Amino acid sequence: MGIMGGKRGIVTGVLNDRSYAWFIAKQILEAGGECIYTFLPDEKGKMERRVRGAIKELGDEDPWLTPCNVSQDEDFNTVFNKVASDFGSIDFIVHAIAFADRQFLQPGKFHQTTRQAWNQALEISAYSLLAMGQRAPDVMPDGGSIISMSYYGGEKVVPGYNVMGVAKAALEHTTRYLAFELGDKNIRVNTISGGPLRTLAASAVGGIAEMFENQENKSSLRRNIKGEEAGKTAAYLLSDLASGVTGETIHVDAGYSIVGV
Numbered sequence: 001m002g003i004m005g006g007k008r009g010i011v012t013g014v015l016n017d018r019s020y021a022w023f024i025a026k027q028i029l030e031a032g033g034e035c036i037y038t039f040l041p042d043e044k045g046k047m048e049r050r051v052r053g054a055i056k057e058l059g060d061e062d063p064w065l066t067p068c069n070v071s072q073d074e075d076f077n078t079v080f081n082k083v084a085s086d087f088g089s090i091d092f093i094v095h096a097i098a099f100a101d102r103q104f105l106q107p108g109k110f111h112q113t114t115r116q117a118w119n120q121a122l123e124i125s126a127y128s129l130l131a132m133g134q135r136a137p138d139v140m141p142d143g144g145s146i147i148s149m150s151y152y153g154g155e156k157v158v159p160g161y162n163v164m165g166v167a168k169a170a171l172e173h174t175t176r177y178l179a180f181e182l183g184d185k186n187i188r189v190n191t192i193s194g195g196p197l198r199t200l201a202a203s204a205v206g207g208i209a210e211m212f213e214n215q216e217n218k219s220s221l222r223r224n225i226k227g228e229e230a231g232k233t234a235a236y237l238l239s240d241l242a243s244g245v246t247g248e249t250i251h252v253d254a255g256y257s258i259v260g261v
């Protein structure tokens, strides 16, 4: 049995077969775990078809898949109630969601961020983790593990990452506060700070080309990372191998963040 054998949990954020969430789900499945999924709904149902297609590539023809727009409390309530009634309890939650208005994700545009763009970015990309942590004890009576995805731009200024960097700083610190408060329920909360990956969300960031270039030239391993590398660390954090690890931000960035040039 793999390290995720007997474990079932929610994976959010699968959009296509390039999404970080897709690579995470793949590693969970390969390690013997079971994934249930949520997606951001749209009126025409285009998103659901797309997400179903990506999950099918993971080998699941008939997945448990429910809409959840993380800016809606009602959606969270529906999802968690449905999980409780369909499964009773689960073992993990993967948060792999972020959004910011691309107009403000350009080098030099941070100081022009509007109140609305700021609130939207922080609500969707950071508050959503808190909203999950708030509801987690209801579906994790025996404890569990929650992870989310961050980026180095939450620690240091990365031109173009802008308000998303502020949201990632909030996400990483939300991880620590949640880890502390949920610790007595045996629920662990950690974040993976992943290197740049060619996804739809990444394409909204002005300056992403430099991020890939810097990563290749300046990281300790002198290369970009593969989605499956974050996926493997995710499987570790969600498994009992990481039973003593909580409140951490673990870099899966080929040693980029330790370099000071």
Ligand SMILES: NC(=O)c1ccc[n+]([C@@H]2O[C@H](COP(=O)([O-])OP(=O)(O)OC[C@H]3O[C@@H](n4cnc5c(N)ncnc54)[C@H](O)[C@@H]3O)[C@@H](O)[C@H]2O)c1
Binding pocket: 012, 013, 014, 015, 016, 018, 019, 020, 021, 039, 040, 068, 069, 070, 071, 095, 096, 097, 098, 099, 124, 149, 150, 151, 193, 194, 195, 196, 197, 198, 199, 200, 201, 202
């Ligand atoms: N790609 C990178 O370079 C990189 C690097 C480090 C961290 N990350 C983080 O990884 C996570 C996943 O992003 P990705 O790069 O795989 O891109 P992606 O575009 O594949 O995934 C982003 C997901 O967020 C979802 N989403 C956006 N707004 C939502 C909302 N209101 N409700 C529900 N879902 C919503 C999208 O539907 C999509 O599934 C994000 O937190 C991102 O910041 C990405």
